Amino acid sequence: MEDYKPPDLPSPFNNTTPPPTLLTQGAEAHLYKTTSLNPSNPAALKIRPSKPYRHPILDRRLTRQRILQEARCLAKLVREGVSVPALLALDWEGHGGEEGGWGGAWLMMEWIEGDVVRVVLEKWEAWMKNNQASLDESQIEREEAQVRGLLKKMGAAIGALHKAGVVHGDLTTSNLMLRPFAGADGAGAESVSTEGDVVLIDFGLASQSAQDEDRAVDLYVLERAIGSTHPRSEPLFDELLLGYRESYKGAPSALKRLEDVRMRGRKRSMLG
Amino acid sequence: MASCLETISVPHLPSLPVHVALYRDVQNAAFLKGQLLAGNSEFEYALIDASMLLSRAHATAAVFRAVNDYMHNRLKSRNVHSEIVFSFNSTNNIAESFRRFGIADSTKDLLVVKVSVSPEITHESVAAHLCATVQGTSVPFDDQTLAEVHDVNKIKRVYKLGALPSPPKATDLSNGTNDELRQRLENALLAAIALRGS
Amino acid sequence: MIAIGMEGSANKLGIGIMLHPKDGSPPQVLANIRHTYVSPPGEGFLPKDTARHHRAWVVKLVKQALKEARVSVDDVDCICFTQGPGMGAPLQSVVVAARMLSLLWGKELVGVNHCVGHIEMGRLITGATNPVVLYVSGGNTQVIAYSSQRYRIFGETLDMAVGNCLDRFARTLHISNDPAPGYNIEQLAKQGKQLVDLPYVVKGMDCSFSGILAAIDGLAREWGLGGEEKAKEDEKNIQKSVIAANEGLESTPTRADLCFSLQETVFSMLVEITERAMAHVGSKQVLIVGGVGSNERLQEMMGIMARDRGGSVYATDERFCIDNGIMIAQAGMLAYGTGYRTPLEKSTCTQRFRTDEVFVKWRN
Numbered sequence: 156m157e158d159y160k161p162p163d164l165p166s167p168f169n170n171t172t173p174p175p176t177l178l179t180q181g182a183e184a185h186l187y188k189t190t191s192l193n194p195s196n197p198a199a200l201k202i203r204p205s206k207p208y209r210h211p212i213l214d215r216r217l218t219r220q221r222i223l224q225e226a227r228c229l230a231k232l233v234r235e236g237v238s239v240p241a242l243l244a245l246d247w248e249g250h251g252g253e254e255g256g257w258g259g260a261w262l263m264m265e266w267i268e269g270d271v272v273r274v275v276l277e278k279w280e281a282w283m284k285n286n287q288a289s290l291d292e293s294q295i296e297r298e299e300a301q302v303r304g305l306l307k308k309m310g311a312a313i314g315a316l317h318k319a320g321v322v323h324g325d326l327t328t329s330n331l332m333l334r335p336f337a338g339a340d341g342a343g344a345e346s347v348s349t350e351g352d353v354v355l356i357d358f359g360l361a362s363q364s365a366q367d368e369d370r371a372v373d374l375y376v377l378e379r380a381i382g383s384t385h386p387r388s389e390p391l392f393d394e395l396l397l398g399y400r401e402s403y404k405g406a407p408s409a410l411k412r413l414e415d416v417r418m419r420g421r422k423r424s425m426l427g
Numbered sequence: 428m429a430s431c432l433e434t435i436s437v438p439h440l441p442s443l444p445v446h447v448a449l450y451r452d453v454q455n456a457a458f459l460k461g462q463l464l465a466g467n468s469e470f471e472y473a474l475i476d477a478s479m480l481l482s483r484a485h486a487t488a489a490v491f492r493a494v495n496d497y498m499h500n501r502l503k504s505r506n507v508h509s510e511i512v513f514s515f516n517s518t519n520n521i522a523e524s525f526r527r528f529g530i531a532d533s534t535k536d537l538l539v540v541k542v543s544v545s546p547e548i549t550h551e552s553v554a555a556h557l558c559a560t561v562q563g564t565s566v567p568f569d570d571q572t573l574a575e576v577h578d579v580n581k582i583k584r585v586y587k588l589g590a591l592p593s594p595p596k597a598t599d600l601s602n603g604t605n606d607e608l609r610q611r612l613e614n615a616l617l618a619a620i621a622l623r624g625s
Numbered sequence: 626m627i628a629i630g631m632e633g634s635a636n637k638l639g640i641g642i643m644l645h646p647k648d649g650s651p652p653q654v655l656a657n658i659r660h661t662y663v664s665p666p667g668e669g670f671l672p673k674d675t676a677r678h679h680r681a682w683v684v685k686l687v688k689q690a691l692k693e694a695r696v697s698v699d700d701v702d703c704i705c706f707t708q709g710p711g712m713g714a715p716l717q718s719v720v721v722a723a724r725m726l727s728l729l730w731g732k733e734l735v736g737v738n739h740c741v742g743h744i745e746m747g748r749l750i751t752g753a754t755n756p757v758v759l760y761v762s763g764g765n766t767q768v769i770a771y772s773s774q775r776y777r778i779f780g781e782t783l784d785m786a787v788g789n790c791l792d793r794f795a796r797t798l799h800i801s802n803d804p805a806p807g808y809n810i811e812q813l814a815k816q817g818k819q820l821v822d823l824p825y826v827v828k829g830m831d832c833s834f835s836g837i838l839a840a841i842d843g844l845a846r847e848w849g850l851g852g853e854e855k856a857k858e859d860e861k862n863i864q865k866s867v868i869a870a871n872e873g874l875e876s877t878p879t880r881a882d883l884c885f886s887l888q889e890t891v892f893s894m895l896v897e898i899t900e901r902a903m904a905h906v907g908s909k910q911v912l913i914v915g916g917v918g919s920n921e922r923l924q925e926m927m928g929i930m931a932r933d934r935g936g937s938v939y940a941t942d943e944r945f946c947i948d949n950g951i952m953i954a955q956a957g958m959l960a961y962g963t964g965y966r967t968p969l970e971k972s973t974c975t976q977r978f979r980t981d982e983v984f985v986k987w988r989n
Contacts, residue, residue, distance in 0.1 A: 242618040
């Protein structure tokens with residue numbers, strides 16, 4: 156099987172020096188690191204390449220619709236002061252690398268420093284596993300308090316998102332980042348630092364909604380994700396819900412709905 | 428005076444250098460505007476009232492938007508320079524964009540932008556022409572200078588961002604909270620520019 | 626080891642006989658026969674009529690299969706039957722037949738999940754080792770990937786199955802149900818040129834078709850394209866629109882255009898959710914199974930997507946894609962090999978039987 160080659164970058168990024176570096180390739184979008192409009196700042200460049208399997212008219216319609224939906228959500232969240240990457244530039248028409256053909260739409264965002272929460276929790280869980288034997292109760296207590304604090308901040312960040320009338324649509328610990336405070340040296344803490352701001356990223360499936368159901372599904376998806384990828388942190392999920400509950404007026408009713416969503420699960424029995 | 432003409436290679440648009448100069452206490456705004464209105468091609472510049480500029484990033488975003496649209500044959504206005512003025516606007520009304528951001532007879536602080544869309548347009552040619560025609564004090568095009576001339580409330584009004592908390596008048600740029608508020612406002616402007624016409 | 630597979634969860638009655646050689650060489654299909662209950666144009670198949678059809682044909686088909694396979698009853702090791710999911714009455718008529726044969730011949734029963742049957746048959750025929758599976762038929766629409774002894778459902782339809790959506794639109798247009806409504810839509814779609822705007826509903830890895838069906842039914846009504854009379858004019862209208870297209874004229878959409886647009890839209894949705902699942906589990910193989918999987922346009926689109934991801938698509942032809950008996954024999958025999966049996970008192974069938982309920986003991 157031949158190696159995968161990402162499609163050509165849309166113009167003008169086919170002229171960028173140094174060329175943007177590919178970070179991740181999702182089903183829908185490719186994420187690159189490049190420079191922002193200020194050459195001394197990095198930026199994240201999200202490209203939604205054209206999908207040659209679908210009819211060109213449908214392809215343009217979907218690509219345009221989705222990149223705009225994402226951009227509009229980001230713009231709204233920026234205005235509301237929610238911690239998300241700033242929208243720096245956008246092209247929903249899209250241009251191919253060659254002959255000005257249709258190559259896909261793109262969106263340039265502020266670069267967020269730091270690790271995704273998945274990595275932070277994994278580091279912490281690994282550290283705990285390696286050091287458990289040598290820790291006394293108060294140290295364990297302190298470590299767990301630290302992670303509880305992180306989960307609470309995550310809850311507050313999600314609350315701020317929902318308060319602004321946006322639901323994420325794909326909340327996982329890979330879509331929440333921990334941006335260290337400016338000037339913090341990172342090390343110093345005994346295990347893993349959980350200092351910093353929680354920043355929400357990847358709004359590719361986000362939409363504007365203020366319905367309890369959509370909000371509850373956001374939380375439920377994250378709960379499941381934490382349960383499956385961070386077993387040790389799962390018992391601390393209540394802390395996230397606490398942070399959420401305190402973050403805006405509509406939170407208690409969304410949390411009430413979460414109970415229903417949990418009962419129902421995602422599992423449906425279907426007719427054959 | 429022309430020493431302050433800066434030539435920027437905008438990232439991602441290396442083939443089209445952009446020349447920018449910021450002036451204070453401009454004496455002949457009415458004349459410059461007149462040349463523009465008369466369609467005098469010697470005066471094909473983006474002439475922007477600097478009181479409407481929050482920051483350098485704000486201006487760069489509009490320039491980038493216009494030049495990118497120019498490269499892809501999507502101009503809504505006559506040329507890339509009028510498009511730059513238009514690109515500051517958050518709506519599709521070109522005349523309105525000139526009223527809001529373009530040079531007025533009363534303009535005192537002025538940003539001049541020229542894109543090297545043809546080989547004759549060079550740093551030297553632009554510098555020489557501006558030196559001969561703009562009567563004002565050339566100052567560095569940076570956030571500090573813009574902070575002295577801009578009118579944040581007016582900017583917020585035209586971008587319909589009145590609900591956003593205002594950063595206090597930037598006398599002390601080192602203050603953390605002010606920084607955050609200013610950044611939030613700037614990010615909101617960049618988003619509005621990126622999304623215009625969507 | 627030889628198994629008889631009996632399938633009748635929808636309007637196809639399939640009997641298959643499969644041999645798993647003792648020396649471990651590849652399994653062999655000894656017989657694969659099918660009889661389809663075809664309803665008149667404009668009508669779907671009703672459970673009671675379909676069940677009657679299966680009852681009337683099952684004995685004949687089993688006899689014929691044994692004859693074709695050149696095996697005697699003594700050679701048969703087990704009788705595999707579809708337990709679900711599917712339509713109640715047709716399922717039941719086949720289960721009764723399976724039980725009867727089991728008692729008559731003294732053979733053990735193996736109940737099989739219909740979806741797992743499709744997956745195992747697809748794997749066998751194509752050689753795909755660990756693909757993401759798109760299972761698309763008149764009753765099911767699922768994106769499946771294997772993980773720790775289950776076929777897990779990553780995405781599925783939130784309302785009707787994609788094949789049901791196509792079949793019902795065929796009814797609106799009074800397209801023949803022979804050999805299958807989807808097949809005839811596919812042929813008509815090949816003449817289509819204009820893409821009509823239809824809803825496109827994907828939520829994560831799930832999708833929905835009921836809104837699309839309502840929209841396209843509405844368009845057919847609006848342009849007077851539904852019903853028996855129009856069905857007779859297909860030939861003429863297609864020619865007219867081809868002439869118009871050649872002359873660069875915008876003509877009003879034809880029935881062919883509607884079929885084309887419906888296929889383009891729903892297949893794009895299916896390819897999209899499949900791609901998302903592939904990215905999620907990091908797989909480069911995709912296997913299409915189920916009746917809709919025999920559609921060549923769907924296979925083509927899936928192939929382009931897979932190629933762009935550096936992978937490949939695996940599909941089978943109508944013999945194995947469309948419901949059949951050997952897929953039940955194949956999946957049944959894999960379970961049988963691990964010691965799985967369905968005792969008589971548990972040999973019931975069920976309309977609802979999720980793919981992920983089956984413990985896949987035969988894979989690691």
